[in-house]
Amino acid sequence: MLPPGILLIDKPGGLTSHDVVARTRRAFGTRKVGHAGTLDPMATGLLVLGIEGATRLLTYIVGADKTYTATIRLGASTTTDDADGEELSRAEADALAAVTSERIAAGVEALTGAIAQVPSSVSAIKVDGRRAYERVRAGEEVALAARQVTVSRFEVLAQREAGDGIDLDVIVDCSSGTYIRALARDLGAGLGVGGHLTALRRTRVGGFSLSDAVGIDDLDGATTLTPAQAAARVMPVLEVSQDEARDLRHGKRLHGQAGRLTASEVAAIDPDGALVGIVEARGADIKSAMNMPEVQE
Numbered sequence: 375m376l377p378p379g380i381l382l383i384d385k386p387g388g389l390t391s392h393d394v395v396a397r398t399r400r401a402f403g404t405r406k407v408g409h410a411g412t413l414d415p416m417a418t419g420l421l422v423l424g425i426e427g428a429t430r431l432l433t434y435i436v437g438a439d440k441t442y443t444a445t446i447r448l449g450a451s452t453t454t455d456d457a458d459g460e461e462l463s464r465a466e467a468d469a470l471a472a473v474t475s476e477r478i479a480a481g482v483e484a485l486t487g488a489i490a491q492v493p494s495s496v497s498a499i500k501v502d503g504r505r506a507y508e509r510v511r512a513g514e515e516v517a518l519a520a521r522q523v524t525v526s527r528f529e530v531l532a533q534r535e536a537g538d539g540i541d542l543d544v545i546v547d548c549s550s551g552t553y554i555r556a557l558a559r560d561l562g563a564g565l566g567v568g569g570h571l572t573a574l575r576r577t578r579v580g581g582f583s584l585s586d587a588v589g590i591d592d593l594d595g596a597t598t599l600t601p602a603q604a605a606a607r608v609m610p611v612l613e614v615s616q617d618e619a620r621d622l623r624h625g626k627r628l629h630g631q632a633g634r635l636t637a638s639e640v641a642a643i644d645p646d647g648a649l650v651g652i653v654e655a656r657g658a659d660i661k662s663a664m665n666m667p668e669v670q671e
């Protein structure tokens with residue numbers, strides 16, 4: 375039986391996240407592959423995949439904070455808030471000339487911290503059971519509600535003229551659910567010139583780094599993280615004895631042990647280094663919120 379694991383992929387541009395999952399299924403010879411958060415076809419970078427029983431961990435990874443590098447083009451807005459969309463408006467030369475580094479810095483600061491963000495209309499958010507982007511492509515008007523997100527870092531790394539626009543290379547640390555396209559859109563709108571993304575690359579998901587990822591053409595023989603290694607990158611670890619591991623696997627509680635937990639979700643790891651599951655406090659006790667399937671030798 376194929377052992378469960380977490381695979382880190384450097385997704386190239388032009389492929390959907392589903393394309394990457396399909397290629398991984400073929401390479402590993404299993405249908406049981408899932409991912410912890412999509413990347414648009416235009417975007418590149420870190421895609422976290424779960425294989426076999428490790429797909430159970432994806433629920434606990436998908437909500438992790440993330441880091442992106444991106445290029446924002448100021449001077450035009452598009453239907454998709456990125457370069458793949460149709461142009462909606464283009465700024466006049468005098469409006470663009472009035473965009474100073476100081477105004478850009480102020481606009482970036484206004485979009486940093488806890489903000490209410492309206493997701494891009496071509497997001498994967500479901501509206502009455504259908505993805506927003508499907509409705510947009512069908513010619514429907516889509517209005518999404520603002521969501522509270524946290525942008526802990528929004529930093530301009532470089533600024534340069536780009537034809538009849540201004541390009542900003544930026545790095546963003548943000549909470550799950552933050553749309554970088556929406557940051558580009560809102561920054562351009564705030565400056566009165568419009569804005570959209572021309573490049574996007576995800577470099578970190580929680581404790582997983584792009585530097586550890588493999589290319590899509592290197593799937594054969596690719597090394598995966600064990601469930602225990604992966605869980606330890608996204609949450610605290612609780613080392614349990616063999617007896618405690620057995621009880622947790624059988625659905626029993628560890629009575630009066632909740633004080634051992636340092637977070638709401640903790641990875642329980644047995645003396646052999648195997649992930650028993652994710653545990654939580656229930657009153658004064660510890661109980662399993664999710665148990666990993668035991669690998670049969």
